[in-house]
Amino acid sequence: MASCFCDKVNIKEAADVAGSPNDALISSQDPRHPANLICTLCKMFYYNNWVTGTGGGISIKHPGTGHIYIAPSGVQKEQLKPADMFVMDSTSGAYLRTPQSYKPSACTPLFMSCYKQRNAGAVIHTHSQHAVMCSLIFDKELRIANIEQIKAIPSGKKDAETGKDINLSFFDTLVIPIIDNTAHEEDLTEGLQEALQKYPNATAVIVRRHGIYVWGPSVDKAKVYNEAIDYLMEVAWKMHQLGIPPDCGIGEEKKYL
Numbered sequence: 001m002a003s004c005f006c007d008k009v010n011i012k013e014a015a016d017v018a019g020s021p022n023d024a025l026i027s028s029q030d031p032r033h034p035a036n037l038i039c040t041l042c043k044m045f046y047y048n049n050w051v052t053g054t055g056g057g058i059s060i061k062h063p064g065t066g067h068i069y070i071a072p073s074g075v076q077k078e079q080l081k082p083a084d085m086f087v088m089d090s091t092s093g094a095y096l097r098t099p100q101s102y103k104p105s106a107c108t109p110l111f112m113s114c115y116k117q118r119n120a121g122a123v124i125h126t127h128s129q130h131a132v133m134c135s136l137i138f139d140k141e142l143r144i145a146n147i148e149q150i151k152a153i154p155s156g157k158k159d160a161e162t163g164k165d166i167n168l169s170f171f172d173t174l175v176i177p178i179i180d181n182t183a184h185e186e187d188l189t190e191g192l193q194e195a196l197q198k199y200p201n202a203t204a205v206i207v208r209r210h211g212i213y214v215w216g217p218s219v220d221k222a223k224v225y226n227e228a229i230d231y232l233m234e235v236a237w238k239m240h241q242l243g244i245p246p247d248c249g250i251g252e253e254k255k256y257l
């Protein structure tokens with residue numbers, strides 16, 4: 001397990017100084033440290049139109065300390081700095097670092113649901129237009145089958161020998177639940193938690209007229225899943241525009257053209 005100096009911070013002491021900057025938790029030269037990586041990824045997501053206008057974001061669990069890194073609410077996500085980050089102790093839920101003059105992201109209870117119910121290593125929330133379009137077209141689920149890119153998405157099954165995640169095959173159907181939006185982001189928590197229970201194999205939940213939450217066991221996997229799902233949502237929307245059901249069988253599409 002990679003070690004960095006923030007692994008050595010005493011949690012009790014750190015909790016005692018919550019409310020004042022606790023910069024040891026966010027100061028690292030390592031570009032993969034969550035405080036740095038959240039800034040880098042948000043910039044990349046911004047240029048994909050995923051986190052524009054302050055919407056969306058990402059939270060990462062430090063793989064060494066287990067601390068949870070969360071960006072502030074209502075800020076331009078592509079301009080984030082490591083010093084802007086909230087840091088939470090994942091066991092107690094106490095903030096170890098609270099930047100003054102900011103509130104933590106309104107997505108925090110949703111991020112926490114994915115950490116707790118799915119043992120996530122990172123959670124991405126985007127305001128992807130592809131997610132919004134799919135949520136207008138489909139009712140309770142997005143279903144898409146027989147498209148090469150679904151092979152990037154986990155099936156929910158594990159290899160009995162290696163314990164590694166088994167991804168969907170080309171011949172499988174990807175199912176992503178869709179929940180209704182609420183007036184406030186935090187009020188989505190109940191709907192998200194219900195979807196997490198009802199769809200134990202899902203690695204994403206679409207929020208109608210809003211966007212999508214995607215998680216994975218590591219930040220790298222969450223990023224790959226988000227990219228692959230965004231691609232598939234765009235394909236599903238385009239197939240629907242042509243009158244082709246995105247989950248139709250191979251060769252059946254000709255019937256709809």
Ligand SMILES: CSC[C@@H](O)[C@@H](O)C(=O)COP(=O)(O)O
Nearest residue numbers: 055056057073074105106107185
């Ligand atoms: C354009 S405001 C969007 C917010 O209400 C929310 O949907 C969101 O995704 C970001 O919340 P934030 O609290 O800024 O992290």
Ligand SMILES: [Zn+2]
Nearest residue numbers: 055056125211
């Ligand atoms: Zn949002």
